[in-house]
Amino acid sequence: MNPRGDSTSGSDGAPEPRRKSKKPKYSRFTQQELPACKPLLTPAIVVTTFAFIGIIFIPIGLLSLSASEQVVEIVYQYDTDCIPEQLQNDKVAFIQSSKTNKTCTRTLTVPKNMEGPVHIYYELDNFYQNHRRYVKSRSDKQLRSKASETVTTNCAPEATTSDGSVIVPCGLIAWSLFNDTYSFAVNSKIIEVNKKNIAWQSDKEHKFGSDVYPKNFQMGGLIGGAKLNASIPLSEQEDLIVWMRTAALPRFRKLYGRIETNLAANEQITVTIQNNYNTYSFEGKKNLVLSTTSWIGGKNDFLGTAYLTVGSLCLFLAIGFIILYLLKPRTLGDPSYLSWNRNPDGHY
Amino acid sequence: MKQICLSVETSDILSQDIKKIIIVDVVQAVMASDFSISQFRFLERLLVVHGHWCYKRIAQMICYFFYKNIAFGLTIFYFEAYTGFSGQSVYDDWYMLLFNVILTSLPVISLGVFEQDVSSEVCLQFPALYQQGPKNLFFDWYRIFGWMGNGLYSSIVIYFLNIHIFYNQAIRVEGQTADMAAVGTAMFTCIIWAVNLQIALTMSHFTWIQHLFVWGSVATWYLFLVAYGMSSSLISGNGHQILLEALGPAPMYWAATLLVTLACNIPYLAHISFQRAINPLDHHVIQEIKYFKKDVEDQHMWKRERSKARQKTDIGFTARVDAKIRQLRDKFQRKVSSLSIQTQP
Numbered sequence: 001m002n003p004r005g006d007s008t009s010g011s012d013g014a015p016e017p018r019r020k021s022k023k024p025k026y027s028r029f030t031q032q033e034l035p036a037c038k039p040l041l042t043p044a045i046v047v048t049t050f051a052f053i054g055i056i057f058i059p060i061g062l063l064s065l066s067a068s069e070q071v072v073e074i075v076y077q078y079d080t081d082c083i084p085e086q087l088q089n090d091k092v093a094f095i096q097s098s099k100t101n102k103t104c105t106r107t108l109t110v111p112k113n114m115e116g117p118v119h120i121y122y123e124l125d126n127f128y129q130n131h132r133r134y135v136k137s138r139s140d141k142q143l144r145s146k147a148s149e150t151v152t153t154n155c156a157p158e159a160t161t162s163d164g165s166v167i168v169p170c171g172l173i174a175w176s177l178f179n180d181t182y183s184f185a186v187n188s189k190i191i192e193v194n195k196k197n198i199a200w201q202s203d204k205e206h207k208f209g210s211d212v213y214p215k216n217f218q219m220g221g222l223i224g225g226a227k228l229n230a231s232i233p234l235s236e237q238e239d240l241i242v243w244m245r246t247a248a249l250p251r252f253r254k255l256y257g258r259i260e261t262n263l264a265a266n267e268q269i270t271v272t273i274q275n276n277y278n279t280y281s282f283e284g285k286k287n288l289v290l291s292t293t294s295w296i297g298g299k300n301d302f303l304g305t306a307y308l309t310v311g312s313l314c315l316f317l318a319i320g321f322i323i324l325y326l327l328k329p330r331t332l333g334d335p336s337y338l339s340w341n342r343n344p345d346g347h348y
Numbered sequence: 349m350k351q352i353c354l355s356v357e358t359s360d361i362l363s364q365d366i367k368k369i370i371i372v373d374v375v376q377a378v379m380a381s382d383f384s385i386s387q388f389r390f391l392e393r394l395l396v397v398h399g400h401w402c403y404k405r406i407a408q409m410i411c412y413f414f415y416k417n418i419a420f421g422l423t424i425f426y427f428e429a430y431t432g433f434s435g436q437s438v439y440d441d442w443y444m445l446l447f448n449v450i451l452t453s454l455p456v457i458s459l460g461v462f463e464q465d466v467s468s469e470v471c472l473q474f475p476a477l478y479q480q481g482p483k484n485l486f487f488d489w490y491r492i493f494g495w496m497g498n499g500l501y502s503s504i505v506i507y508f509l510n511i512h513i514f515y516n517q518a519i520r521v522e523g524q525t526a527d528m529a530a531v532g533t534a535m536f537t538c539i540i541w542a543v544n545l546q547i548a549l550t551m552s553h554f555t556w557i558q559h560l561f562v563w564g565s566v567a568t569w570y571l572f573l574v575a576y577g578m579s580s581s582l583i584s585g586n587g588h589q590i591l592l593e594a595l596g597p598a599p600m601y602w603a604a605t606l607l608v609t610l611a612c613n614i615p616y617l618a619h620i621s622f623q624r625a626i627n628p629l630d631h632h633v634i635q636e637i638k639y640f641k642k643d644v645e646d647q648h649m650w651k652r653e654r655s656k657a658r659q660k661t662d663i664g665f666t667a668r669v670d671a672k673i674r675q676l677r678d679k680f681q682r683k684v685s686s687l688s689i690q691t692q693p
Contacts (some may be wrong), residue, residue, distance in 0.1 A: 022386075031478075032464065034555040040639045046621040053610055060603065119523035123516065130528055132436035140582055200524065202589040207581045245586065248438065248531040249430055253516045255523055291518065297600050298517025303607070306509060310611050317618055324625055333636040335649055337628050340476060340656050 003092045014334035042332060043325045050318035057311030065304025067294035072112045075123070079286040082275040104273040111195060114292050115262040120193060121253040122178060125285035129173075129246040137172035138244065144233060158224075161216050168215040169234065169244075175218070177243050179226030181274040182256065182288060186267055193257040199241035208234040208241055225277065253289055265288075396478050397471040401464055403481035408550060409460040410487070411495040416452055416543045418499030419612075423507045423535060430511075438532040440587050442576060451540055451569055454561040455547045464553040465631045470638065476657035477630055485629070502542055502612040509611065510535040513604045529586035530594055533573065537605050540569045542612035549616060552635065559578045 015192045028034050080088070082104035094100050128134065139155050141148040152159035155170035184191040214228035214237075228237060235241075242254050263269070271288065291298055304320055335341060378384040385394055427438040437444065471477060480486065514526040526534075548562050572658050573591040581588040595601040607623060624632055643650040 032462065034462075034557070036464075036553050036555045036637070038553055038639070040635060041621060042626065046617070049617070050614075053614070057607075060606075064603065072502060117523070121525070125606070127433070128432045128440075130434075130436050132431065132434040135436055135528070140585060146580065198524075200589070200593060202581075204595050206588060227640075245527040245529070247516075248514070248528040249511070249516065250432075250525065251516055253518075253525050255518075255525065258523065262539045291523075293518050293521050295521055295599065296603070297519045297521065297598070298523075300513070300515055300517045302512045302515065303600065303603060306513070306611075307603075307607055308585050310607060310614070316615065317614070321618075321621060321625075324622070328625065330628070332623060333633065333640045333642045335633065335637070335653050337633045338653060338656075339630050341653075346517075347492060 043321070047318050047321050047325070048091075048319065050314045054313075054315035054318060055107035056309045057307045057314065058141060059107070061304045061307030061309075062310055064296055064302075065301060067296045068299055068301050069303055071292050071294050071299040072110075072114045073289065073291040073299045074108055074110065075287050075289050076106065076108055076271075077285060077287045078106065078273055078275065079279055079284070080147055081106070082273055093274070095278040095280050102275045104275050106273065108269045108271055108290070110263045110265055110267045110269065112130065113265045113315070114290070116258075116262045117194075117292075118259040118261075118263055119291050119293060119298075120182060120256040120259065121291065122180060122256050123251070123253040123289050124178070124279065125251045125283075125287070126282060127252070127279065127284050128250050129252065130248055130250070133173055135246050138174065139170050142166075142190070143208050143212060143244075144206075145167055145209045146213075149212075149215075158220075161219055165216055167217060167219075168212060169217070172224070173244050175224040176252070176287065177228075177240055179274075179276045181276075183272045184259065185270045185272075186263075188270075191259055191261065191269070192258055195257040197236060197238075198255040198257060199238045199243075203241045203245070204235050204238070209236070210235040211286040236250035259290075282295060284312050374454075376446050393468075397468045398480045400471055400481060403451055404486055405460045405463050406466055407486040408463065409456055409671070411491055411551060412459065412547060413455055415495045415499040415502075415546070416456075416491070418496055419502040419506065419537055419543060420447055422500065422503035423539065426503070426507045438528060440529065440532060440585070442584075442587070443532070443536045446572065447536075447539075451565050451572075452543050454565055455544060455558070457617050458558045459547060459551055462553065462555055462557060463551060466634055470634060474630075474634065474657040475656045480630070498546075498616060501615065502546075505611050506535060506538045506542060506608055510538060510604060511610050513600065513607075519600045524594070527586065531614055533587065533590050533595060534601055537569065537601075538608040538612075539564055541605055541609040544614065545613050549613060549620070558661070569665045598601070598675070614647055 024030070024198060080091075082102075083091055083094055087100070095102075136154045137156075137158070138149075139152050141151040149168055150166050151185070155167070155172075157195040158167055159173040160166050160174055161172045182193070184193065210233045212234045213232075214230045214234070217229045217230070226239070228240065239256075245254075247254070269290075272289065275286075277286065296303070330337065383394060385391060424437055424439070426443075428675070461592065472533075483597070497520050500558075511532060514531045516525065518524060519526045544566050551558055551562075569590070574586055577589040577591050578591070579588075584590075606667050623629075628636075637650070
């Protein structure tokens with residue numbers, strides 16, 4: 001008996017219907033035969049890659065390091081220095097009292113020629129602007145337009161005054177605005193500090209409305225920082241805008257202003273600091289920083305050093321692999337390395 | 349447990365009713381099983397080609413998943429130490445949402461669906477490669493912990509390099525410093541690059557789909573940043589214009605990305621190069637033979653290795669027949685020897 005019925009169907013009167021093939025339609029995608037490149041990691045590629053990375057990274061590292069070395073920086077910590085000797089025991093009382101004289105005059109020496117613009121920063125330490133409750137405590141809607149003045153959802157406890165009227169700008173970030181001021185003079189001649197364009201342009205145009213004015217700001221019992229001029233709209237309050245960009249680390253700098261002129265080496269700059277901001281309750285530190293910038297930014301050797309380290313490590317790896325391939329050469333595609341040839345009793 | 353269903357061709361001599369019963373049974377079996385094949389001869393391909401590929405794909409996919417999520421998640425934990433453990437994330441919420449949805453998921457899917465260490469013809473010619481599965485060479489604890497360790501190392505490099513590069517100094521020639529949004533965006537860019545470059549190093553079979561998904565994921569990240577930055581600041585918050593205005597023009601951002609990406613992938617590259625040099629696995633050697641076309645040059649060697657790659661099995665029908673013959677032979681020999689002892693006075 002023929003198990004396949006169709007071949008003996010010729011004896012029937014009616015023709016046997018043709019069996020439709022159930023084979024699925026062929027396509028390269030469904031049969032996983034798409035054209036593909038199958039790169040192979042050969043010794044040449046390994047050594048070339050490591051050498052190439054090393055050759056690219058080392059010059060970048062040297063460039064970054066030299067740029068960082070060119071930056072001239074003056075850092076002056078003034079939080080303990082600017083409190084008079086006799087009141088050093090109770091710094092918090094000093095800073096919170098309105099009767100003490102907060103003016104502090106010091107002289108800084110310029111170590112090297114500083115080409116303008118020289119950027120002025122205030123640096124705070126141990127100030128956690130990145131704390132979750134602090135970062136939340138703002139109302140972007142309110143900052144943006146006058147119409148949303150009453151939207152103070154996350155701003156508690158600095159959302160409304162005791163009689164219920166809304167605070168603009170609300171929240172802890174605005175409330176803790178830094179309020180030390182600096183002024184500079186050389187040979188009794190005042191150096192002008194340019195406080196324009198210290199904030200990001202997009203912040204001034206899109207985040208802080210030009211129709212929003214400060215209202216009921218710092219009116220409460222506990223004053224956290226600076227007061228704002230109620231006649232200047234928020235889009236022009238650049239100090240506030242810079243401060244509201246919360247920093248990533250507890251030790252941070254924020255741009256205060258720029259000195260557009262050059263500062264010659266060995267010049268004596270007289271700086272008058274108004275030491276208003278209370279960092280003493282939480283043992284924070286305050287620094288005044290004057291710094292030039294290079295094409296890559298401020299003074300930080302880390303980028304250059306890291307590039308040099310990784311670059312030299314790659315060159316070292318390249319040399320190491322060359323030695324390895326010389327000491328233990330393995331012809332590529334040599335079938336004696338297959339497991340059943342190396343290890344005849346057991347497959348691998 | 350995997351179930352395989354083999355269906356039987358129905359002959360024309362059966363009546364329609366019986367055919368229907370058989371078809372219903374078969375359809376139910378097909379629906380209940382993981383794999384179904386219609387002829388016994390397909391079993392060879394199922395095991396040796398698809399089984400082999402499936403094992404490798406799943407093992408690599410799972411290890412890589414652990415790696416990329418560890419590399420991403422641990423950076424968030426490290427940041428907590430710098431925020432007074434308040435729970436603030438260094439990344440914007442949208443970045444974290446999209447990480448596993450669109451930015452790193454498609455390359456893994458393409459790895460799991462399309463990856464082939466050797467082509468299907470080679471799999472059929474070298475059934476011994478299938479043994480890599482039962483011997484669990486690609487999903488043993490060494491591999492799993494190795495990938496996790498790679499994730500841990502990557503997270504440390506990504507986090508600490510970025511923090512110390514964007515420390516507290518100006519990041520641009522105009523003097524602005526980096527805020528949390530800038531540091532977070534830079535760090536996330538490094539993660540996306542490192543993780544996608546890593547999967548490109550893992551894959552050995554690149555169709556246009558893999559290229560599209562891997563490099564497309566990186567491109568999607570930049571496109572997303574631009575789009576996110578251009579959206580209203582009510583949506584993007586501090587991420588408003590972050591790439592176009594703040595980070596894009598800063599050489600430090602691009603320098604940091606390049607450094608961190610390569611620093612994360614160099615150990616893996618060194619490891620696989622070393623392994624290929626000292627202790628190559630079977631599929632490595634076969635890949636090399638195919639790449640340098642030695643199978644075409646030296647047909648004799650290829651045939652010889654193919655025959656060696658077939659091993660007599662100790663399970664299955666023929667094996668059982670052999671075992672039975674052996675058993676009977678032993679019994680017969682014992683009988684013969686006991687008879688011969690008895691006949692000895």
